[in-house]
Amino acid sequence: MHVDTQSAIDNFMSEVRSRNGHEPEFLQAVQEVADTVIPYIVQHDIYHGKNILLRMVEPERLISFRVAWVDDKGEIHVNRGYRIQMNSAIGPYKGGLRFHPTVNASVLKFLAFEQVFKNSLTTLPMGGAKGGSDFDPKGKSDDEIMRFCHAFMSELCRHIGPNTDVPAGDIGVGAREIGYLFGAYKKTRNEFTGVLTGKGLSWGGSQIRPEATGYGTVYFAQSMLQTKGESIEGKNVVISGSGNVAQFAAEKVLQLGGKVLTLSDSGGYIYDPDGIDEQKLTFVMDLKNNKRGRIMTYVKEYPKATYHEGKRPWDVKCQIALPCATQNELTGEDANQLIKNGVIAVSEGANMPSTPEAIHLFHDHKILFAPGKASNAGGVATSGLEMSQNSLRISWTREEVDVKLRSIMSDIHDACTHYGMEEDGYCNYVKGANIAGFVKVADAMLAQGVI
Helix, strand or coil, X not given: XXXXXXXXXXXXXXXXXXXXXXXXXXXXXXXXXXXXXXXXXXXXXXXXXXXXXXHHCCCCEEEEEEEEEECCCCCEEEEEEEEEEEECCCCCEEEEEEECCCCCHHHHHHHHHHHHHHHHHCCCCCCEEEEEEXXXXXXXXXXXXXXXXXXXXXXXXXXXXXCCEEEECECCECHHHHHHHHHHHHHHHCCCCCCCCCCCHHHCCCCCHHHHHHHHHHHHHXXXXXXXXXXXXXXXXXXXXXXXXXXHHHHHHHHCCCEEEEEEECCEEEECCCCCCHHHHHHHHHHHHHCCCCHHHHHHHCCCCEEEECCCXXXXXXXXXXXXXXXXXXXXXXXXXXXXXXXXXXXXXXXXXXXXXXXXXXXXXXCEEECHHHHCCHXXXXXXXXXXXXXXXXXXXXXXXXXXXXXXXXXXXXXXXXXXXXXXXXXXXXXXXXXXXXXXXXXXXXXXCCC
């Protein structure tokens, strides 16, 4: 790398660290973008002296608020709520809400920053945001979750709207929570608008929205494999997680002829040498979505499978790996093991699940590697399609939405290859995704002036 370019990266990161030194997840996300985008900025005079990237890493608005709610025993609890509205240069803020004890400003800023690039890549007019609370839905009754959601929305409703900010679900925020949140918004604002996505089909939701992130992750993997004359058919696939993204990634892998060997949760992973087929996946979906159970229960139902407590599934031999659980779940050591075991493609279903060390190893060994901002953009893309349907007061069929999703994922792949192809024919999808996402937002910011 040119000395001046490296100096520009170092100076930029020094300034970002001085402002955000206590936010490791956010700094990790910014470093990855800086390493790939600043060399591009240096080569293009249009961006010189504009401090575009420095403006992008500073949220346009960071909202923090108290959420007081009452449990079933009458005890009052207090949680912290957030909405980080990162960038609105190309459209209304768009991004999920996460309810999980690990939620803090650093995690949400990293997610909001990633969301800006992800939304830009979809080609849809959506800015980037993220929000949520350190509230833990696990172990709570439906009534407790309803009361929390209503309390949370009583403040959030001041800051969102169909043309301002359209939240969606994320970890801990599924169909149940979206319903309660939407009901509270509708009651408070006395209007029925497309202010949240992930809604039920009977009240403004879109077909394939629950499936979209998982499906899109697999569609992207398929696009990468096709560049090498390969496909998912006949391949062994290792998946982490067992929530929404992992479930539908597994479903799409099965539809495309692959064999799913693993699923996991925070307690450990299950390995089924016979493969997790449609019947077994239906069992997992019922276990996780309806019974709120743990993945270890799988081995009681299917004794040929084994449960590995406290471990992640990356030591299982496979050709394709789909990390669909949470950030930094796939380490350099894990990447080494996957490479030794013959992995050819890794497509991220979660947000930033691979550590920088893991990504470097995948690149060094010329593994097809898709960063989450590209490969898991199917969820927010379909949220964008839900927004379009709400605005038009229409509803598209499942087939129509799936065709649009496939097309968007193909377009994202093409944008990544356009900016990420290297001289030796290897595509650096991280570089491609970051530059493609940056260019659209940066050009919009230049056009709108210093605001």
